[in-house]
Amino acid sequence: MSLAHESIASLRRRLAAKEIHSRDIVQDLLQQIDAREKTIHAYTHLDREAALAAAEKSDPSLPLGGIPIAIKDNLNVLGDPCTCASKILEGYKAPYDATAIARLRQAGAVFLGRTNMDEFAMGSSTENSALGITRNPWDSTRIPGGSSGGSAAAVGGRIALAALGSDTGGSIRQPAALCGCVGLKPTYGRISRYGLVAFASSLDQIGPLTRTVEDSALLLSALAGHDPRDNTTDLRKPESFLAKPDGSVKGLRVGIPKEYFIPGMDTETEAAVRQSAEWFKKNGATLVDVSLPHTPSAIAVYYILATAEASANLARFDGVRYGRRATDPRDVLDLYHRTRSEGFGPEVKRRIILGTFVLSAGYTDAYYRQAQKVRGLIRQDFENAFASCDLLLTPTSPEPAFKLGDRTQDPLKMYLADVFTISVNLAGNPAVSLPCGFTKSNLPIGLQLIGPRFGEEKILQAGHSYEQAHDWHQRLPPA
Amino acid sequence: MSSSSKWEAVIGLEVHVQVRTRTKMFCGCVNQYGDAQNTHLCPVCLGLPGSLPVPNEEAIRKTILSGLMLGCQIAPVARFDRKNYFYPDMPKNYQISQYDDPLCAGGGVTLDPFLFPKEIQETEEAKAGRKIRLVRIHLEEDVAKSFHFEDRSGIDFNRAGTPLMEIVSEADLRTPGEAFSFLGSLRQILLAGNVSDADMEKGQMRCDVNVSVRPFGQKEYGTKVELKNLNSISGVRRALTYEIARQIAACEKGEAIAHETRRWDDEAGATFTMRTKEKAHDYRYFPEPDLLPVRTDQGLLESARTLVPELPSGLQTRLIRDFGVTPYQASVLTADRILCGYYEKAAAGTKNKALVANWILNDFLSTQPDPTTTPVRPEYFGELADLVAGGAINSAQAKKVFTELMAHPTSPKDLVKKLGLEQISDTSALSAYCDEAIAANPRSVEDYKAGKMNAINALKGFVMKKSQGKANPAQVDEILRTKLSS
Numbered sequence: 001m002s003l004a005h006e007s008i009a010s011l012r013r014r015l016a017a018k019e020i021h022s023r024d025i026v027q028d029l030l031q032q033i034d035a036r037e038k039t040i041h042a043y044t045h046l047d048r049e050a051a052l053a054a055a056e057k058s059d060p061s062l063p064l065g066g067i068p069i070a071i072k073d074n075l076n077v078l079g080d081p082c083t084c085a086s087k088i089l090e091g092y093k094a095p096y097d098a099t100a101i102a103r104l105r106q107a108g109a110v111f112l113g114r115t116n117m118d119e120f121a122m123g124s125s126t127e128n129s130a131l132g133i134t135r136n137p138w139d140s141t142r143i144p145g146g147s148s149g150g151s152a153a154a155v156g157g158r159i160a161l162a163a164l165g166s167d168t169g170g171s172i173r174q175p176a177a178l179c180g181c182v183g184l185k186p187t188y189g190r191i192s193r194y195g196l197v198a199f200a201s202s203l204d205q206i207g208p209l210t211r212t213v214e215d216s217a218l219l220l221s222a223l224a225g226h227d228p229r230d231n232t233t234d235l236r237k238p239e240s241f242l243a244k245p246d247g248s249v250k251g252l253r254v255g256i257p258k259e260y261f262i263p264g265m266d267t268e269t270e271a272a273v274r275q276s277a278e279w280f281k282k283n284g285a286t287l288v289d290v291s292l293p294h295t296p297s298a299i300a301v302y303y304i305l306a307t308a309e310a311s312a313n314l315a316r317f318d319g320v321r322y323g324r325r326a327t328d329p330r331d332v333l334d335l336y337h338r339t340r341s342e343g344f345g346p347e348v349k350r351r352i353i354l355g356t357f358v359l360s361a362g363y364t365d366a367y368y369r370q371a372q373k374v375r376g377l378i379r380q381d382f383e384n385a386f387a388s389c390d391l392l393l394t395p396t397s398p399e400p401a402f403k404l405g406d407r408t409q410d411p412l413k414m415y416l417a418d419v420f421t422i423s424v425n426l427a428g429n430p431a432v433s434l435p436c437g438f439t440k441s442n443l444p445i446g447l448q449l450i451g452p453r454f455g456e457e458k459i460l461q462a463g464h465s466y467e468q469a470h471d472w473h474q475r476l477p478p479a
Numbered sequence: 480m481s482s483s484s485k486w487e488a489v490i491g492l493e494v495h496v497q498v499r500t501r502t503k504m505f506c507g508c509v510n511q512y513g514d515a516q517n518t519h520l521c522p523v524c525l526g527l528p529g530s531l532p533v534p535n536e537e538a539i540r541k542t543i544l545s546g547l548m549l550g551c552q553i554a555p556v557a558r559f560d561r562k563n564y565f566y567p568d569m570p571k572n573y574q575i576s577q578y579d580d581p582l583c584a585g586g587g588v589t590l591d592p593f594l595f596p597k598e599i600q601e602t603e604e605a606k607a608g609r610k611i612r613l614v615r616i617h618l619e620e621d622v623a624k625s626f627h628f629e630d631r632s633g634i635d636f637n638r639a640g641t642p643l644m645e646i647v648s649e650a651d652l653r654t655p656g657e658a659f660s661f662l663g664s665l666r667q668i669l670l671a672g673n674v675s676d677a678d679m680e681k682g683q684m685r686c687d688v689n690v691s692v693r694p695f696g697q698k699e700y701g702t703k704v705e706l707k708n709l710n711s712i713s714g715v716r717r718a719l720t721y722e723i724a725r726q727i728a729a730c731e732k733g734e735a736i737a738h739e740t741r742r743w744d745d746e747a748g749a750t751f752t753m754r755t756k757e758k759a760h761d762y763r764y765f766p767e768p769d770l771l772p773v774r775t776d777q778g779l780l781e782s783a784r785t786l787v788p789e790l791p792s793g794l795q796t797r798l799i800r801d802f803g804v805t806p807y808q809a810s811v812l813t814a815d816r817i818l819c820g821y822y823e824k825a826a827a828g829t830k831n832k833a834l835v836a837n838w839i840l841n842d843f844l845s846t847q848p849d850p851t852t853t854p855v856r857p858e859y860f861g862e863l864a865d866l867v868a869g870g871a872i873n874s875a876q877a878k879k880v881f882t883e884l885m886a887h888p889t890s891p892k893d894l895v896k897k898l899g900l901e902q903i904s905d906t907s908a909l910s911a912y913c914d915e916a917i918a919a920n921p922r923s924v925e926d927y928k929a930g931k932m933n934a935i936n937a938l939k940g941f942v943m944k945k946s947q948g949k950a951n952p953a954q955v956d957e958i959l960r961t962k963l964s965s
Contacts, residue, residue, distance in 0.1 A: 074529075075529070076528070076529045082528065082529070084528070089528070092528075094529075095522065095527065096522050096527075098529060193531060194529065194530070194531050195529040195530075196529055197528040197529045198528075198529070198769075200768075201768035201769050202768035228533065229531060229533060230531050230533075230769075231531065231532070231533050231534065231769060231770050231771055232768075232769065232770075232771060308765060309765075309768055311563075311763075312561050312563055312571075312572075312573045312763075312765070315563065315565065315571065315572035315573055316526045316528070316570065316571045316572055317528075318565065318567075318572060320567050320634075321525060321526070321570065322527070332567055336565055356763065359563070359763035359764075359765055360761055360763060361759075361761045361763075364763070364765070368765060
């Protein structure tokens with residue numbers, strides 16, 4: 001069997017035993033990439049020599065020594081491109097390492113390549129990339145989800161062992177669900193955002209996409225913890241997020257929020273998720289009906305707050321200091337206008353304009369400030385729910401992967417893809433998506449476990465127990 | 480009554496002050512003025528993608544300190560906001576500033592009469608000692624500096640991210656002289672707290688002025704004009720003098736004042752329209768999501784309190800009361816804390832403290848402009864003052880010693896010897912001089928014996944002259960009296 005099919009945990013054991021060398025893993029992955037990347041197009045940048053050279057020098061005694069990891073193209077890796085899948089960052093080379101990257105480096109990881117995404121992480125299908133679309137490894141006529149679609153397709157397609165993504169409204173979990181892998185959005189403040197190109201600063205979190213829950217916990221341990229460069233990181237020390245590798249779910253109180261099972265959602269998805277809930281019940285957990293009453297407002301709140309922050313975060317791309325610059329500008333205004341008109345894609349422009357609008361004098365009270373208030377209510381919903389349960393169980397996405405091009409003309413319909421993931425970002429809680437079945441047409445279905453703030457251990461523990469009892473994560477996509 | 484005296488100006492100032500800190504406001508780059516361009520840079524102050532700000536506690540503490548010195552209320556929880564606008568000297572195209580919850584609110588600056596322009600220090604306006612209220616003080620980051628060449632522009636990012644306080648006054652000022660004293664008085668306070676060097680000519684203190692005119696007695700404000708490009712405190716005064724006259728002249732002609740920003744041209748001595756303000760700029764402020772709220776009530780405020788220095792007004796009072804200096808001298812000493820420290824040391828050992836102040840402020844400064852490097856030890860002044868007070872030398876001789884002291888700094892006692900000014904205290908020598916004086920001035924002797932006690936002065940003068948001023952006057956007096964009474 002190709003080493004590309006194994007989990008990090010298992011490869012770690014074999015590396016430590018000196019059965020294999022990191023170069024063997026990289027070579028197997030490159031072989032898989034040769035076979036599949038042409039179809040999937042998960043990567044925006046791949047430096048084979050550099051990956052092999054890093055593997056050669058890797059130290060297997062380190063926690064992630066010699067483990068190759070793919071990186072979403074909105075994280076700064078010293079010397080690498082960091083395009084955010086945008087024309088505006090054409091030719092830009094990162095002059096520093098993101099804290100998450102520095103921590104992986106310190107843990108001995110090998111960087112495999114940069115993965116595709118929706119431009120500046122704005123989208124749910126990776127179709128908003130200026131560098132070409134990515135295809136779902138399970139069905140190449142379908143989208144991989146987004147915005148971390150390249151990372152999810154690479155891991156789900158077995159052309160990466162693991163990848164980093166970023167999740168602002170579901171951008172790790174939704175593509176993970178649609179590509180059949182495990183995607184974790186940690187608690188806001190758990191992982192430093194320093195070096196992650198900001199989309200919406202109060203919502204963005206970096207997280208791992210992996211084959212297994214155990215691998216997710218392994219990466220989280222390496223990534224988590226306070227960073228003096230990020231004022232919003234939490235001071236608590238990273239822990240072992242999988243303290244009891246074979247723990248049971250007995251006595252666990254699993255909340256089922258009624259707002260997450262809605263008319264119109266895909267029936268196969270609903271059935272698979274309800275069946276996973278039954279598994280928890282059968283194994284000693286209690287199912288608790290809970291309500292998150294402000295859920296219907298979440299998408300509106302999100303598209304006000306996220307775009308408001310984005311309108312400021314993306315203002316720096318002006319052609320003055322780096323990235324793309326319009327040629328022969330008449331004056332500085334012309335430089336701004338043309339650089340940004342030429343450099344940004346339509347979805348990014350739409351969100352910048354929306355965000356600028358909701359902050360404008362005369363509108364900010366009705367939109368931005370109002371949305372901030374409702375965000376507080378959504379956060380309160382979760383706190384109330386966690387008074388009666390340990391974690392929440394929901395679908396990750398209302399439907400499996402849809403067809404390429406299906407939603408590109410209808411942004412509002414596209415926004416609905418994140419209906420089950422967005423509230424979690426607004427509240428700041430952690431959530432993991434893991435495979436919980438397949439549709440009749442062999443498309444992966446994702447189960448979302450949401451934890452209380454800084455309750456990653458709870459959801460990873462429960463997810464791991466579920467995963468141990470099932471083999472969804474071992475299924476291979478069609479060749 | 481001249482027509483202009485029917486009009487009153489209303490002036491408000493927005494003063495930006497660079498806070499002197501080791502590092503910049505939101506990153507670890509050195510906060511230093513005047514180095515080679517673009518040498519103090521990092522991903523944060525360049526606004527590179529992915530970088531994040533981390534607040535500088537020293538800058539926050541110094542802003543709180545400024546608030547404490549100016550009598551502001553300090554917010555228990557302050558917040559940073561983003562102020563959005565595009566400009567090439569602004570790396571992120573938004574400035575991290577404070578909007579709804581600034582660090583300091585209220586407070587005021589009392590106008591120091593001696594910090595009015597010299598020629599009007601004696602006027603009622605200056606002596607009034609008015610207190611100008613402040614609206615607020617908030618903390619933000621400075622922008623980079625643009626340079627314009629013939630066909631292109633360049634940007635030096637060294638300044639980008641320098642901690643910058645914005646101190647906003649109420650529209651309490653009424654005259655250019657008051658604005659002049661406000662800036663000077665504010666600067667004295669900031670210097671005392673070691674918050675900033677606040678040198679306008681170096682851009683460490685920058686000032687935007689809002690000014691309007693209205694007839695005396697009218698409550699409503701006139702149309703406000705904003706003045707920019709003011710590069711010195713006296714420039715602010717000149718610009719205001721011009722602008723107020725311009726507005727009054729326009730009003731008297733019945734012309735409307737345009738709501739606009741005008742640029743002060745120091746060479747032309749006039750203001751010119753920069754842009755009209757038909758549409759107010761929408762900065763789209765919103766809370767900075769990258770920064771947590773700043774809690775000042777968990778140690779920051781307390782640590783700032785320990786830094787509050789003796790304020791200029793208190794120091795002036797103490798100098799006048801305890802050192803006997805004039806109010807003017809007190810104000811000069813207060814303006815220069817280093818010189819003042821030197822003076823306090825110099826005057827410490829002597830009762831003749833006012834004399835030391837005269838020496839230091841007049842003669843010393845002209846030869847030894849820098850008290851930190853001068854080889855003249857401050858104790859020498861006290862020693863010299865005591866020599867005069869004790870009658871060992873007279874003031875004419877003291878002047879000689881002083882000149883020598885500046886040229887060859889060493890103990891004044893030694894200098895007195897070196898210059899041959901030490902007094903003759905040898906009784907037999909003095910006795911001989913006195914005998915000579917009595918013999919040469921029979922008339923004075925007669926007068927003295929007849930009860931005209933002042934007549935002895937002529938005899939003393941004779942002795943002093945004979946001895947070339949070296950005779951110890953006290954001893955001479957005693958010897959003469961003994962001889963005359965026998």
